[in-house]
Amino acid sequence: MKRRRSLFLHLNQLRLLAKKFALVILFLAALILMLLNKNHSLILEQTTGVATKMTAPVVSVLVVPAKLLSRVYDYFSELKRIKSDNRALRAENERLRILQDKYNALEIENKLLSNLLNYVPLPQAGFVSAKVVVEESNAFAHSMVAYVDNQRVEKGDVVLSDSGVIGRVDKVMDTYAKIILITDINSKIPVMVEDSRIRGVLSGDNTMMPKLVFIPLNAEINIGDRIVTSGVSGVFPAGLPVGQVVAVSKTEIKVKPFTSLEQIEYVKIVRYGLGGLINQREKTDE
């Protein structure tokens, strides 16, 4: 009897020891995963890619009841706005018609001048419209997953909303694409001030307003300045609208994206075929 009890105690102690050991191993595993990310590990990317492919459909099913509720709310709140929106849209339509005439004339002029200069145009852009199925926005990451349904999307493709750049494709898993938003801490976009052409980098910091960094010390940047992509590094083509300067201080310049990043249902993933640094880095990795 005594022997059996002591054996039981030994087993219990062993079990506790094994549990503590397992905990230490798991903590180490978590830290190793973080460090692997620093080296852009291919295995890690592929594993998370497969897992996302499996979980994204589950989230898109869970979305249905939540979407129904929000649709009902939206319907009633939008009824109020429709009348005033209609009036504003008519006025805008008139203005846009005049602009379209001007645009047509400029396009013809541009084509003629390009021919004269023997200008090599940028490759034609192809795009895919995709529905957002997963959203993430907190202190640790700003991203989304979009359903692309086996269409041709590649890492580094530009992601746009109706008002401007919102991010870039980070991972592609057959039917889903993981998008890093411009507010994410890992996002760095070469940009410039539209009027003054001052170049810099728009760096996300997991807040809703990314910072403008690497700008010349004597650069004069004012609140209200429009920020567009500069095309440097070849990932994003030049001239795409990004946001507007909303705060300028001695230490930082904050930019508010043109698009309200938290209210996006569909995105446009555009392939400019520019290649750029992302593809070059991948080739070097291989």
Place this chain on the structure above:
Amino acid sequence: MNESLNENIVSSLQKSLPLLSSVIILLLAYIPLNVTFLNNIRPDLGLICVYFWVLHRPDLFSLVSIVVLGLLDMSVSSALPGAALFAYLTMYVLLYNTQRLFNAKPFVVIWYGFMALSLATILIKWLVVSIYYGRFLPISMLMFGYLIGVALYPLVSAVLAFVQNKFIQDEGL
């Protein structure tokens, strides 16, 4: 023969319910909401699940469940890989060492316990991730997310308690 097979299936399903319910609740946090305020301060619902199940049913929510939940979060999220797993393990360790303070206590005490332990957990996670990136992540968003998580605890724990009471039977009772 068939009956015992059925019983085995039902029993293993019941045993996996804590993990399954946690997976569903974790994924709920990633649903696109189109609501400006809520979208920017998403709470860590996985942390609530870990706290609830480790406190109430540690026998059915082992380290394996925590690893599965952490890896699942890693696959959906774009946050630093391993950060979620690290947070869940931290919560597990903290709760494991303080469990006797909350066992068989009124709900309010358990809620206060969640407030304290989840604050410690997210601050540790915030520190580790900040060290990784070499700069501090926005603390305001972190705190808002934390407060929303604390506010949601009664609701989420009510759902989990319902799962526990309705579908999980105690063996030997």
